[in-house]
Amino acid sequence: MPNANRRLVLKSRPTGFAGPQHFAEETVPVRAPEDGEALLESLLISVDPAMRVWISENPGYVPRVEIGEVMRAFGIARVLESRADGLAVGDLVQARPGWQSYATLPAKEIEKLDLSLGSAEDWIGPLGLTGVTAYFSLRDIARSRPGETVLVSGAAGAVGQMVGQIARIDACRVVGIAGGAEKCAYLTEQASFHAAIDYKTETNLAAAIARACPDGIDVFHDNVGGAILDAAIANLRVGGRVVVCGRISQTAADELYGVRNLGTLIGKRGRLEGFVVFDYEARYGEARAWIAARIKTGELRQKLHVIDGLERLPEGLGMLFRGENLGKLVVRVSQ
Numbered sequence: 001m002p003n004a005n006r007r008l009v010l011k012s013r014p015t016g017f018a019g020p021q022h023f024a025e026e027t028v029p030v031r032a033p034e035d036g037e038a039l040l041e042s043l044l045i046s047v048d049p050a051m052r053v054w055i056s057e058n059p060g061y062v063p064r065v066e067i068g069e070v071m072r073a074f075g076i077a078r079v080l081e082s083r084a085d086g087l088a089v090g091d092l093v094q095a096r097p098g099w100q101s102y103a104t105l106p107a108k109e110i111e112k113l114d115l116s117l118g119s120a121e122d123w124i125g126p127l128g129l130t131g132v133t134a135y136f137s138l139r140d141i142a143r144s145r146p147g148e149t150v151l152v153s154g155a156a157g158a159v160g161q162m163v164g165q166i167a168r169i170d171a172c173r174v175v176g177i178a179g180g181a182e183k184c185a186y187l188t189e190q191a192s193f194h195a196a197i198d199y200k201t202e203t204n205l206a207a208a209i210a211r212a213c214p215d216g217i218d219v220f221h222d223n224v225g226g227a228i229l230d231a232a233i234a235n236l237r238v239g240g241r242v243v244v245c246g247r248i249s250q251t252a253a254d255e256l257y258g259v260r261n262l263g264t265l266i267g268k269r270g271r272l273e274g275f276v277v278f279d280y281e282a283r284y285g286e287a288r289a290w291i292a293a294r295i296k297t298g299e300l301r302q303k304l305h306v307i308d309g310l311e312r313l314p315e316g317l318g319m320l321f322r323g324e325n326l327g328k329l330v331v332r333v334s335q
């Protein structure tokens with residue numbers, strides 16, 4: 001058993017973007033597992049916008065991370081020692097190990113990966129929370145139908161790339177909004193989007209959406225909020241649906257953007273609905289089976305953005321808010 005556990009704890013609550021200055025590195029002894037527990041070695045740690053919310057004063061529907069506490073995070077790990085039924089040394093699992101190299105957790109908080117569905121890299125993206133989020137957004141909240149136009153913001157990110165590809169498989173017309181030429185080229189050349197809009201160079205985003213979606217939008221999957229949400233609502237068709245999945249533009253903003261176009265929802269009989277993926281836990285299996293089948297045929301492909309080293313996790317969290325990730329951002333802690 002290893003004896004030194006490197007970990008990153010919350011040092012102070014950020015205003016604005018989070019970064020290395022808000023976390024402190026510590027080395028503590030590794031805790032041996034007790035009955036019903038397993039010792040895990042972190043392999044891949046997921047970097048998610050929600051983490052910035054978890055370290056704020058009032059995160060809302062989840063408890064905040066306290067000062068001095070190990071930063072909370074989802075990840076893929078390997079079992080190093082087990083005193084729990086159903087978990088054996090060497091098993092690959094998903095859990096919430098946090099920002100540390102080793103975690104000792106109860107078995108009920110550890111899920112063994114079904115590697116017949118996909119690899120560890122698939123499990124941190126399409127088979128993990130990001131793929132499942134995309135699946136239920138389109139299937140259950142938006143209820144998209146073949147032939148409809150689906151617009152996605154944050155389209156070149158983890159969830160966005162999945163929403164676009166799933167909508168395309170479902171025979172929708174798919175348009176993505178992303179920041180920069182490289183991301184837009186990725187969307188149309190590799191991620192099967194029909195068109196992409198670079199919101200950083202468009203001076204009139206509503207007009208750019210109208211050009212890319214001349215018949216209007218049936219579904220807007222929003223990861224970003226703020227002015228992008230407004231511009232999309234302005235282009236809704238009658239019966240259009242807006243899924244409020246995320247609002248990263250507002251998460252660390254000094255001043256919140258007041259949405260102006262809500263009145264459009266009246267005449268368009270539009271629907272705007274938020275959702276939390278955890279509500280679908282009982283149905284993750286359904287989403288994973290569907291996604292795994294499309295990964296196998298090559299119809300669904302993940303772009304993974306990997307950075308190396310536990311100490312780079314705080315930098316990774318900032319990257320999401322500066323738009324420096326292309327695809328699903330993860331930190332590789334160990335091979």
Ligand SMILES: NC(=O)c1ccc[n+]([C@@H]2O[C@H](COP(=O)([O-])OP(=O)(O)OC[C@H]3O[C@@H](n4cnc5c(N)ncnc54)[C@H](OP(=O)(O)O)[C@@H]3O)[C@@H](O)[C@H]2O)c1
Nearest residue numbers: 049157158159178179223245246247248249275276277323
């Ligand atoms: N409701 C749920 O249950 C649920 C579950 C999972 C995730 N989410 C939400 O889904 C969203 C996407 O998460 P993700 O993990 O897939 O992250 P991500 O899209 O991989 O990364 C964040 C992206 O947001 C964009 N962004 C950052 N600041 C922006 C701004 N001010 N304006 C416009 N775009 C901005 C950046 O792309 P650009 O370079 O294109 O700007 C960045 O790459 C997040 O809001 C997250 O909280 C919700």
